[in-house]
Amino acid sequence: MTAEARTGVPPMVLAEGVHKRFGRLEVLRGIDLAVQRSEVMCVIGPSGSGKSTFLRCINHLEQINAGRLYVDGVLVGYRQRGDKLYELRESEVAQQRIGVGMVFQHFNLFPHMTALGNVVEAPLRVKKESKREVHERARALLDRVGLADKADSYPSQLSGGQQQRVAIARALAMRPKLMLFDEPTSALDPELVGEVLDVMRGLAETGMTMVVVTHEMGFAREVGDELVFMDAGVVVEAGPPREVLANPQHERTRSFLSKVL
Amino acid sequence: MTAPPDTAPRAATVPPEDIKAVPVRHPWRWVSVAVLGLLVAMLVNSIVTNDAYRWGTVGKYLFDQRLSRGALVTLELTVVAMALGVALGVVLAVMRLSPNPILTSVAWVYLWVFRGTPVYTQLVFWGLISVLYPQLGFGVPFGPEFASFQTTQLITFFVAAVIGLSLNEAAYMAEIVRAGILSVSEGQTEAAAALGMRRGHIMRRIVLPQAMRVIIPPTGNELISMLKTTSLVIAVPLTTDLYSSAREIGIRLFQPLPLLICAAIWYLAITSVLMVGQYYLERHFARGSQRSLPLTPLQKLRRRLGGSPGGREARAAPHVPLGGGGGERAGGGGL
Numbered sequence: 373m374t375a376e377a378r379t380g381v382p383p384m385v386l387a388e389g390v391h392k393r394f395g396r397l398e399v400l401r402g403i404d405l406a407v408q409r410s411e412v413m414c415v416i417g418p419s420g421s422g423k424s425t426f427l428r429c430i431n432h433l434e435q436i437n438a439g440r441l442y443v444d445g446v447l448v449g450y451r452q453r454g455d456k457l458y459e460l461r462e463s464e465v466a467q468q469r470i471g472v473g474m475v476f477q478h479f480n481l482f483p484h485m486t487a488l489g490n491v492v493e494a495p496l497r498v499k500k501e502s503k504r505e506v507h508e509r510a511r512a513l514l515d516r517v518g519l520a521d522k523a524d525s526y527p528s529q530l531s532g533g534q535q536q537r538v539a540i541a542r543a544l545a546m547r548p549k550l551m552l553f554d555e556p557t558s559a560l561d562p563e564l565v566g567e568v569l570d571v572m573r574g575l576a577e578t579g580m581t582m583v584v585v586t587h588e589m590g591f592a593r594e595v596g597d598e599l600v601f602m603d604a605g606v607v608v609e610a611g612p613p614r615e616v617l618a619n620p621q622h623e624r625t626r627s628f629l630s631k632v633l
Numbered sequence: 634m635t636a637p638p639d640t641a642p643r644a645a646t647v648p649p650e651d652i653k654a655v656p657v658r659h660p661w662r663w664v665s666v667a668v669l670g671l672l673v674a675m676l677v678n679s680i681v682t683n684d685a686y687r688w689g690t691v692g693k694y695l696f697d698q699r700l701s702r703g704a705l706v707t708l709e710l711t712v713v714a715m716a717l718g719v720a721l722g723v724v725l726a727v728m729r730l731s732p733n734p735i736l737t738s739v740a741w742v743y744l745w746v747f748r749g750t751p752v753y754t755q756l757v758f759w760g761l762i763s764v765l766y767p768q769l770g771f772g773v774p775f776g777p778e779f780a781s782f783q784t785t786q787l788i789t790f791f792v793a794a795v796i797g798l799s800l801n802e803a804a805y806m807a808e809i810v811r812a813g814i815l816s817v818s819e820g821q822t823e824a825a826a827a828l829g830m831r832r833g834h835i836m837r838r839i840v841l842p843q844a845m846r847v848i849i850p851p852t853g854n855e856l857i858s859m860l861k862t863t864s865l866v867i868a869v870p871l872t873t874d875l876y877s878s879a880r881e882i883g884i885r886l887f888q889p890l891p892l893l894i895c896a897a898i899w900y901l902a903i904t905s906v907l908m909v910g911q912y913y914l915e916r917h918f919a920r921g922s923q924r925s926l927p928l929t930p931l932q933k934l935r936r937r938l939g940g941s942p943g944g945r946e947a948r949a950a951p952h953v954p955l956g957g958g959g960g961e962r963a964g965g966g967g968l
Contacts, residue, residue, distance in 0.1 A: 435825065474824075474827040482843075484920060
C-alpha cells in the first residue's frame with residue numbers, strides 16, 4: 373500500500389506506524405504522520421519524546437525497526453519487492469539523502485573549510501557539478517542568508533547564528549526537496565535566534581517543505597502549517613498551530629504548553 | 634586593547650591612565666639561575682679540559698665522507714620506512730574502525746604481532762627471510778608459476794631493513810591514526826552523510842583532515858624515534874647507515890668515543906631539522922581551529938627587528954574583528 377493509492381500525489385513525508393528502539397528502550401512507538409508538499413510542520417515536545425529521533429529516521433541517520441517511512445513516495449532505506457524488504461546499499465542510501473537537507477542543533481559545519489568551502493563541498497564532489505556554477509550558486513546562497521561577506525571566513529571566526537545560517541546554505545546547495553531542522557536555534561544565544569528564524573521564514577515563503585523540531589512557539593505559530601506535539605514516542609496531538617497552542621485537547625499537551633509558553 | 638570607537642559610543646574621550654604597580658619579585662629564580670650556571674660551568678670545563686674526548690678527532694671525522702654517506706642512508710631509511718608505515722597505518726586504522734568484523738580482526742591480529750615483538754627481532758627475521766623462502770614467484774596459487782626470483786636478489790639488506798621498520802611502524806601509526814579519527818565528533822560524520830557523502834569521501838575529505846591535528850604531534854615523535862631506530866638495522870645486517878659507519882671508523886682507529894660523538898651530532902642535527910618541519914606542519918593543520926594563528930619565530934623576529942617599539946601590541950594583535958551586519962557578538966577579544 374503506497375501513498376499514491378490514497379491521495380493521488382504522494383505527500384512529501386509519510387510515516388506509517390514507525391517504531392524505533394535503542395536496545396530495549398523504545399523511543400518511537402508507532403508514529404503516523406503525513407507532511408504535504410510546501411507544508412511547514414513544526415514538531416514540539418519534551419526532551420526524550422523522540423522528536424529528534426523521528427527527524428533522523430526521515431533521512432535514514434537512524435534505521436527504523438517497524439512500520440514504513442516514505443519520502444516523496446519512495447520507501448526510506450529499503451527496497452520492496454513483493455512482500456520482502458531489501459536493505460539499500462550505502463551508495464543508494466547516500467543517493468536518497470541528496471534530496472533531503474538537514475540542519476543540526478550544533479551546526480556541524482566542517483571547521484577546516486571556509487564558509488564557501490562548506491557550501492560547495494557536496495555539490496562539487498557528490499553531485500559532480502561544474503565548479504563555476506557551484507561557486508556562483510554558493511555565493512548567491514550565502515548572500516541569501518546574509519553572509520556574502522563571510523564567504524572566506526572559517527566557522528570558528530563566525531558567531532553561532534552566522535554558523536547556523538551557513539549550515540542552512542550548505543544544505544540548500546544540494547537543491548533538496550525537503551528540509552529537516554533539528555532544534556536549529558537551541559544552541560544559540562537568545563539575541564542570535566532571530567536571524568536564523570528569519571532565514572527559515574524566508575525559506576518557508578519560497579514553498580520549501582520543512583519539518584522543524586523546535587522550542588520556538590512563536591515561529592511555530594506564525595510560520596507553521598501544522599503543529600505536532602509528541603510525548604513518550606507517540607504523537608499526542610496534531611493540528612493547525614494556532615488551534616493546538618490556543619486550545620490543546622489533551623491534558624499532556626496542556627501541561628507541556630503551560631511550562632513553555 | 635581599546636574597543637573600536639564605532640562599537641563603543643559611550644567610551645570616555647580621555648583614555649584612562651594605565652595602572653603602574655610594582656611587579657611581584659621572584660628571588661628563587663635568581664638562585665636557581667646561579668646554581669644552574671655553576672653546574673653548566675663545571676660541565677663545560679670538564680668537556681674542554683678532559684683529553685679523552687679527543688675533540689681533534691671529532692672535528693677531523695665529523696664531515697668525513699663515510700659519515701655523510703651513512704647519514705644519507707639513515708635519512709633514506711627513515712623517510713621511506715616512515716612513509717610506508719604511515720600509509721599502512723592509516724589503512725589499518727580504517728580497517729579497525731570499519732563495521733566489517735573480518736577487517737577488524739585482521740587489523741587486530743596485525744597489531745598484536747607487530748607491537749608484541751621487539752623491532753630488533755623483526756629486523757633479524759626479515760634479514761633471514763631468504764632462509765624461509767629462498768625463491769619468490771608470481772603465479773596461480775597451487776598452480777603454475779609465471780616468474781620467480783631469488784629472494785636474496787629481490788630483498789636486499791636495505792629492502793629488508795625498510796620492510797622491517799615500516800611494518801613495525803605501521804602498527805604504532807595505526808593506533809595514532811585511530812585515536813585521531815575517534816577525536817573527530819560524530820556530528821561531522823552525520824552532517825557529511827546527510828549531504829549524501831559516502832564513507833570513503835567522508836573519511837578522506839572531512840574526518841582525516843580534522844584528525845590530522847591530533848595525529849601530527851605523536852607522528853612527529855614517531856619520525857624522530859624512527860630516525861634513531863634505524864641504528865638497529867645492523868641486525869639485518871645492514872651496515873651502511875650512520876651509526877654503523879661511525880662505529881666502523883671508531884673501531885679501526887681504536888677511538889670509538891669521538892666517532893660516537895660525531896654520530897650523535899649528526900643525529901641531533903637531522904632531528905632539529907625534522908622538528909622545524911613538524912612545527913610548520915602543525916600550523917598548517919591548525920587552520921580553522923583557532924581564530925588567529927600565533928606568529929612563527931621568524932615572524933616574531935622580523936617584527937622585533939623592523940616593527941614598532943610596542944612589542945606587546947604586536948603579540949596581542951587580534952585578527953580583524955567580526956565585521957558589521959546584524960546580530961554579531963561585539964568585539965574580538967575575550968571570546
